[in-house]
Amino acid sequence: MSGKGPQTTTTDFSRSRVIYATYVFATLDVAWMFLQMSVTPYLAKRLGFDTLWFGYLQTLVGVIQLLGGPIFGRFADIFGARTALTLSCVANTVFFALLVIADSPIMLFIQKLPAIFMHGLPGAQMVVADLTEPANRANALAKIGLCFGIGMITGSTLGGTITTHYGEKFASSVGVVGSLVNLLLVLNFIPKSTKLQAQQNSTEIKSTAGEKNAKSVFDLGEITRLMKYPNVARTFLVKSISGLPAGIFQVMFSIIAINVFELKSQQNGYLLAYFGILQMFIQGGVVGRLTSRYNEWTLLLFSIGLSSAVGLVQAFVQSVFQFCLISIPMMLSLIVFNVVTDSMLTKGVPPSDTGTMLGLCASEQSLLRTIGPTLGGFMYENYGFSSFGFVQFVINITVFTYLFLRGFKEEHKE
Known part of the structure; x- marks a missing residue:
């Protein structure tokens, strides 16, 4: 240096x-x-x-x-x-x-x-x-x-x-x-x-x-102030709503691995390691190329649309092998979604407030972990494993449709 x-x-x-x-x-x-x-x-x-x-x-x-x-x-x-x-x-x-x-x-x-x-x-x-x-x-x-x-x-x-x-x-x-x-x-x-x-x-x-x-x-007023900047509240709401199904599934995955896939402790560890390898590959070799070629709006729509498709397929998964296959597009949609929304939110506030904004994003993840386990336990006990996929599909296809139509309208207004 x-x-x-x-x-x-x-x-x-x-x-x-x-x-x-x-x-x-x-x-x-x-x-x-x-x-x-x-x-x-x-x-x-x-x-x-x-x-x-x-x-x-x-x-x-x-x-x-x-x-x-x-x-x-x-x-x-x-x-x-x-x-x-x-x-x-x-x-x-x-x-x-x-x-x-x-x-x-x-x-x-x-x-x-x-x-x-x-x-x-x-x-x-x-x-x-x-x-x-x-x-x-x-x-x-x-x-x-x-x-x-x-x-x-x-x-x-x-x-x-x-x-x-x-x-x-x-x-x-x-x-x-x-x-x-x-x-x-x-x-x-x-x-x-x-x-x-x-x-x-x-x-x-x-x-x-x-x-x-x-x-x-x-000072909770700092959080409220950040939400007053243009498009920040809307982007944060999209991040929270669209990310909710995946958040529920993630916090419940260890129990799902035991009860649905009947994995032993060591096998569950190997599966989590597989997710880690996927994340490293996607984050190191895929995300950078996508962000350099496409704008954030396009990538946001892509990640939400892919997430809805993954949810629909996930509802019919019956084996660990099938789940490992669907995990590839699942991880891609999650990583792209988180990178793009974090980037959009930090760009939406002054540079002096980017740290507070990132802290707020971390709190949003904690909020998902707060309500996710209770909702996930209720869904699993009453509607089974497939309910996670169907909920993800319905929520994300709804958000995708809203953003697509809103973007189309704003484009034609210009």
């Missing part, structure tokens, strides 16, 4: 070194998350949970992270990246330690409480965004998606294998050790603050540090 540009608070840390360390952190954080996902469904089943109660458990996690997510970004801005990621790592360690000793349904619910502070991946995104120039930021953030895929493969395979051969408690203990490794990584490689303009804005920051910062951590 050249020495050009303003001096930052990362005095003793090369910017590239911090970014690479953040990529390693993100990969490990995702790996431990998927290790936990490989353990929890089988532990829950052993403790007597049915599909509906497992849905309630997942809903609790969604509510907790929904409450903590919007605050975490502001916390990182005020107290610095190292403090925020340290808090996340400590919460992860407590989370896995409680999973080790969970021996009753109530303990499994209590074990989820530390999730309110577990926001390692959004924290990593903030570090990378702080340390990259706007022109290189999209490419740098896209690499976190690659880290997600690697972590997903590693965590799900490791979790499934360890759980099969050594049990849930040992797998959870591995999560404790892994979270402590992440903590050491943060303390040794992540600087206290990663704000590029820290010294330039130091005077402004000092003059507003007390009352304004304290208020802004819980």
Whole structure:
């Protein structure tokens, strides 16, 4: 790295070194998350949970992270990246330690409480965004998606294998050790603050540090203000409605894998690893080419239309092999949809508010995880596996038709 540009608070840390360390952190954080996902469904089943109660458990996690997510970004801005990621790592360690000793349904619910502070991946995104120039930021953030895929493969395979051969408690203990490794990584490689303009804005920051910062951590008015920009509310509504069926299916997938496809823990881990490989391939070799050739409006329509078609086919899937085939267009539609909507939303607000907008997008995902398990448990218990596909088809074809007709009308108005 050249020495050009303003001096930052990362005095003793090369910017590239911090970014690479953040990529390693993100990969490990995702790996431990998927290790936990490989353990929890089988532990829950052993403790007597049915599909509906497992849905309630997942809903609790969604509510907790929904409450903590919007605050975490502001916390990182005020107290610095190292403090925020340290808090996340400590919460992860407590989370896995409680999973080790969970021996009753109530303990499994209590074990989820530390999730309110577990926001390692959004924290990593903030570090990378702080340390990259706007022109290189999209490419740098896209690499976190690659880290997600690697972590997903590693965590799900490791979790499934360890759980099969050594049990849930040992797998959870591995999560404790892994979270402590992440903590050491943060303390040794992540600087206290990663704000590029820290010294330039130091005077402004000092003059507003007390009352304004304290208020802004819980300022819900910031969210309302962002929704007033042109097309932001509509795009966010489309993102929430169209993404709801996929969100429901994702949070219920572990139970579906056990009850519908009758997969063992290790087999479920291999299937999650397959999803990780698909994500890496699509995110690394497909999405970039699509975004360079087609505009965002076209890609938005494409992803929603493809999602509706996938939902219709998914309703008739009867085997793991068939599901693996349909997973290819399913992952493509999900990844393109998320990339395009996030891009449209961040472009719809001033550059100074893109971080808040991304935090709001993360909260939207938590909201899906909040209502998804309860809705998913109800759908599965009353209407079966096929209901997930039919609901996805109906919702997405409706959104597609609305956007297509609206775009057609606006085009002819011009």
